Amino acid sequence: LYTFGKLSAALEAAEQGLRGERARGDMARAETVLETKRLYYGLQLAEQLGYLLKEMLDSMDEAIEKTQKRLDDGSRTLTERDVLRLKIGRSRFAAGVEEVEASTRLTKSALARTVGLDPGEAIEIADKRMAMAEVQLDSFDAYASSGPRRRPEWKRLVSGLEAQQARVELQEASYYPTLFLATGVRYAYAGNRDDQKNPFVYDDFNFLEPIGVLGLHWDLNVFANRAKAAQERAAMEKLRAERRRAESGLRLEVERSYVAVERARATIESVRAGRKAARGLLVLTVANFDLGIGEGDELFEAYGAYTETSTDYFRAVHDYNVAVAELSRAVGEELLDLEY
Numbered sequence: 001l002y003t004f005g006k007l008s009a010a011l012e013a014a015e016q017g018l019r020g021e022r023a024r025g026d027m028a029r030a031e032t033v034l035e036t037k038r039l040y041y042g043l044q045l046a047e048q049l050g051y052l053l054k055e056m057l058d059s060m061d062e063a064i065e066k067t068q069k070r071l072d073d074g075s076r077t078l079t080e081r082d083v084l085r086l087k088i089g090r091s092r093f094a095a096g097v098e099e100v101e102a103s104t105r106l107t108k109s110a111l112a113r114t115v116g117l118d119p120g121e122a123i124e125i126a127d128k129r130m131a132m133a134e135v136q137l138d139s140f141d142a143y144a145s146s147g148p149r150r151r152p153e154w155k156r157l158v159s160g161l162e163a164q165q166a167r168v169e170l171q172e173a174s175y176y177p178t179l180f181l182a183t184g185v186r187y188a189y190a191g192n193r194d195d196q197k198n199p200f201v202y203d204d205f206n207f208l209e210p211i212g213v214l215g216l217h218w219d220l221n222v223f224a225n226r227a228k229a230a231q232e233r234a235a236m237e238k239l240r241a242e243r244r245r246a247e248s249g250l251r252l253e254v255e256r257s258y259v260a261v262e263r264a265r266a267t268i269e270s271v272r273a274g275r276k277a278a279r280g281l282l283v284l285t286v287a288n289f290d291l292g293i294g295e296g297d298e299l300f301e302a303y304g305a306y307t308e309t310s311t312d313y314f315r316a317v318h319d320y321n322v323a324v325a326e327l328s329r330a331v332g333e334e335l336l337d338l339e340y
Helices: 006-071 080-114 140-152 152-175 222-290 296-331
Strands: 178-188 205-215
Touching: 006 080, 006 152, 006 222, 006 296, 140 222, 140 296, 152 178, 152 222, 178 296, 222 296
Parallel strands: none
Antiparallel strands: 178 205
8 A cells, every 4th residue: 555665666676677678788789780890891891902902913914924025025124033023022912812812701701690691691792992981070079978878888877876776765665664455355155054144143154255454564673674775875886986987988988989080080191192192103113114114123112002002091991980980889879871
């Protein structure tokens, strides 16, 4: 009939516990999303580097063939050393292709497992060429103020704290009694006994009567209840300390992810200029070589410079996309135009 708050506190604790478990599921979901993005961008990088190295490998084969032909025709500007230098470069590109192909296979298997495909099931990504993730970032202050509170980790802590507060109230309510009403019906029938209609005659064989008891349940073990209440309050203070640490830690994670995005974006701008210059150098060197005024060393260095700067550029784009994915995780909000 009346519990002095015991029932409402127990229901609140159960409801907050359920919310905490849902937040735990959201945490696992967010980790799966982030891991999928990392593997996707990693596979994208591996395939892009594979295309680049194969292109360079074909170009090196063509250069070796041209050099050998000109050398056989009696060219005075080329020597056997030029052919050997180009062959050394080709072997490096060939080794790089094998390494990237192995990495691609492993990353595909990991991505297939993460997205729930059956073992051995083929998987291909739609975006074959790497590009910067299209995202319009808000200010750091905006993310730092609201981002952590959108995280499932924060929601789980808040639910846990509220559930613990309800448990404290439940334990403190044990100081008071519980007023209850117990009701029921007693019934008996005996065919070989006469049913006595006289109210003054005791008949314990044939009867139908309702019963009701108004009672009070009161645990008078005050010292045990006090100790349990103190234990619950201590657990609540511990959760409050964890929430304070989590608030500063989640803000720091937002700042770290935001800085990583800005740094990756600046790196892309730097390496893009280097890649463009290396591309121009390669085109000029190949043209000179085809005209017979270039040397094998120059061609070898031009191929190496272009491959190195292109690799740096693609890695920078990969790092930027991963940084954006990690920032989405840190602020508890999808920053890309994705639908799950």
